[in-house]
Amino acid sequence: MIVRTVSIRFVQAIPTLLGVATLVFFLLHLVPGDPVDALLGETAMPADREALRAALHLDEPVWQQYTGYLGGLVAGDWGQSLVDHRPVFERIIERIPATARLAAVSLLLAVVLALPLGYWAARHAGHRQDVAAMGFSLLGVSIPNFWLGPVLMLVFAVGLGWLPVSGMDQPGAIVLPAITLGTALAAVLSRMARSSWLEAMGGDAVRTARAFGISERTIWWRHAARLAAIPVITMFALQMGAVLGGAVITETVFDWPGLGLLTIEAIQRRDYPLVQGCVLMIAAFYVLANLLADMLGLLLDPRQRHG
Amino acid sequence: MARASRYLVILCLLVPALVMLAALLFGQDGHAVDLDRVLAAPGPAHPLGHDALGRDVLARLAEGLQLSLSVGMAVILFGGMVGISIGMLAGWAGGILDAGLMRLADIVLSFPGILLAIALAAMLGPGVDNLIIALVAVGWVGFARLTRAQVLSFKGTPFVEAAVANGASAPYIAWRHLLPNIAAPLLIEASFGLAAVIIGEAGLSFLGVGVQPPDASLGTMIREGTRLMLVSPSLVIWPGLVLFSLVMVVNLLGDAMRDKLDVRMNGQSH
Numbered sequence: 001m002i003v004r005t006v007s008i009r010f011v012q013a014i015p016t017l018l019g020v021a022t023l024v025f026f027l028l029h030l031v032p033g034d035p036v037d038a039l040l041g042e043t044a045m046p047a048d049r050e051a052l053r054a055a056l057h058l059d060e061p062v063w064q065q066y067t068g069y070l071g072g073l074v075a076g077d078w079g080q081s082l083v084d085h086r087p088v089f090e091r092i093i094e095r096i097p098a099t100a101r102l103a104a105v106s107l108l109l110a111v112v113l114a115l116p117l118g119y120w121a122a123r124h125a126g127h128r129q130d131v132a133a134m135g136f137s138l139l140g141v142s143i144p145n146f147w148l149g150p151v152l153m154l155v156f157a158v159g160l161g162w163l164p165v166s167g168m169d170q171p172g173a174i175v176l177p178a179i180t181l182g183t184a185l186a187a188v189l190s191r192m193a194r195s196s197w198l199e200a201m202g203g204d205a206v207r208t209a210r211a212f213g214i215s216e217r218t219i220w221w222r223h224a225a226r227l228a229a230i231p232v233i234t235m236f237a238l239q240m241g242a243v244l245g246g247a248v249i250t251e252t253v254f255d256w257p258g259l260g261l262l263t264i265e266a267i268q269r270r271d272y273p274l275v276q277g278c279v280l281m282i283a284a285f286y287v288l289a290n291l292l293a294d295m296l297g298l299l300l301d302p303r304q305r306h307g
Numbered sequence: 308m309a310r311a312s313r314y315l316v317i318l319c320l321l322v323p324a325l326v327m328l329a330a331l332l333f334g335q336d337g338h339a340v341d342l343d344r345v346l347a348a349p350g351p352a353h354p355l356g357h358d359a360l361g362r363d364v365l366a367r368l369a370e371g372l373q374l375s376l377s378v379g380m381a382v383i384l385f386g387g388m389v390g391i392s393i394g395m396l397a398g399w400a401g402g403i404l405d406a407g408l409m410r411l412a413d414i415v416l417s418f419p420g421i422l423l424a425i426a427l428a429a430m431l432g433p434g435v436d437n438l439i440i441a442l443v444a445v446g447w448v449g450f451a452r453l454t455r456a457q458v459l460s461f462k463g464t465p466f467v468e469a470a471v472a473n474g475a476s477a478p479y480i481a482w483r484h485l486l487p488n489i490a491a492p493l494l495i496e497a498s499f500g501l502a503a504v505i506i507g508e509a510g511l512s513f514l515g516v517g518v519q520p521p522d523a524s525l526g527t528m529i530r531e532g533t534r535l536m537l538v539s540p541s542l543v544i545w546p547g548l549v550l551f552s553l554v555m556v557v558n559l560l561g562d563a564m565r566d567k568l569d570v571r572m573n574g575q576s577h
Binding site: 017020022023024027030031032131138139141142143144146147150151154158241242244245246248252253264268272275279282283286287 | 311425432510532546547550555
């Protein structure tokens with residue numbers, strides 16, 4: 001049963017990915033006027049224009065460009081960078097480890113912050129502690145990461161001199177970007193933890209446990225925690241994808257050489273094939289993370305398997 | 308809890324309100340370049356000092372604030388109109404149209420929202436119009452999914468059936484019967500959406516794909532400020548503080564509205 005459901009979800013992800021690739025393909029066609037004009041200016045030599053047109057496959061009919069693009073994606077040929085003429089796929093792959101490291105540390109930080117905070121708020125629901133915890137959560141959701149980053153930099157790197165300002169090479173360089181990226185995640189996750197813990201505490205399982213005379217402490221940590229964990233874990237998996245969106249800005253702020261910074265560099269240099277590749281790669285990870293969230297939900301919660 | 312958040316709303320509302328008021332009082336031109344006053348300290352006529360081109364920071368903050376709000380409102384308005392129409396159409400028509408439209412929504416949701424907006428804005432080129440288009444292209448989906456789900460839940464109810472039996476046209480039913488009934492969740496979606504759009508606009512402008520100089524946006528001000536952070540940290544602190552307060556206010560109002568209207572949101576709010 002579960003194998004079947006899981007494989008259906010996998011198959012369902014294929015048209016989504018195809019749609020994503022289609023949208024990314026048409027990104028290039030959104031450039032107003034002629035992309036070649038946009039890249040070279042109107043005074044360029046005709047020979048250069050033709051060469052670029054051929055490199056971008058703009059000399060072919062659209063349907064041929066499209067099928068060629070999709071075929072290339074599958075074969076691992078994602079086109080060539082217009083700036084250094086290296087394969088787009090290669091340039092993207094070499095940036096993935098940096099982003100993965102940043103994302104992993106940020107997510108870890110978010111969990112370590114969010115779970116105790118959510119528990120604390122739920123335990124004291126309606127009281128001052130709850131207000132404080134949810135106030136912090138609101139703060140975390142509302143603070144833009146492109147401002148939090150510079151402020152942290154000002155205080156901890158420039159003012160106190162505890163941590164490096166930017167880059168990736170010095171020890172401790174990951175701390176500030178990870179806090180910048182992790183704060184919003186922690187805020188969302190702690191809200192989720194609070195509400196699902198409270199919901200679990202109001203459920204039948206908890207009422208039954210209370211009737212059996214089990215201690216409150218055990219109920220909170222055994223019975224309710226198990227139920228509350230399902231939405232929290234699902235949310236966490238969803239955030240594994242969301243963190244990539246935030247990484248684009250955070251990496252730019254801190255000059256962290258990951259996939260996000262590569263995207264912005266490519267945009268600034270109008271390296272369209274590289275922009276397309278970056279957006280596609282991030283979206284693919286995002287779809288994968290959403291799929292993972294789905295699977296975890298199915299795996300952990302038998303109630304979701306039917307329905 | 309309610310009282311605490313009321314205080315917080317007032318506190319956060321104070322920052323943008325003060326900026327607007329002070330800008331009106333001092334009446335400086337945020338575009339007037341004055342190279343004798345580059346990064347000059349605050350003075351009697353310029354309470355927040357000057358930026359790298361000697362322009363009045365307070366006036367630029369007020370301009371950026373207005374831009375944030377008007378872009379935010381425009382995106383929510385257009386995104387709402389597009390999303391609600393598509394949601395109504397999908398929910399009411401069902402079948403292939405519904406499947407197709409929802410597939411489109413799924414595809415848009417397969418990107419981290421900010422990334423798709425960045426990519427669209429970068430390809431369309433700089434400017435406020437393109438910025439709004441990019442944000443609407445991402446923002447309609449939430450409205451569409453919510454509207455569709457709500458329409459589906461009302462579709463079989465007696466008052467809707469009665470309207471159908473009366474020979475009312477689909478647009479009439481949508482406007483007179485469905486919209487008033489689903490207004491509450493849509494309003495909540497709009498208020499949280501507004502917070503996301505305001506951050507999105509500033510984020511895109513911060514990255515250089517949104518509002519272009521010499522126009523002031525809180526995002527471009529933060530961008531220019533970070534370059535001069537070591538010399539003049541206030542240039543990055545002020546616009547961020549204003550943006551942050553604005554987003555807090557919108558989020559708090561969204562929270563309050565959700566509690567007041569007592570709606571359980573199905574689906575995520577950005």
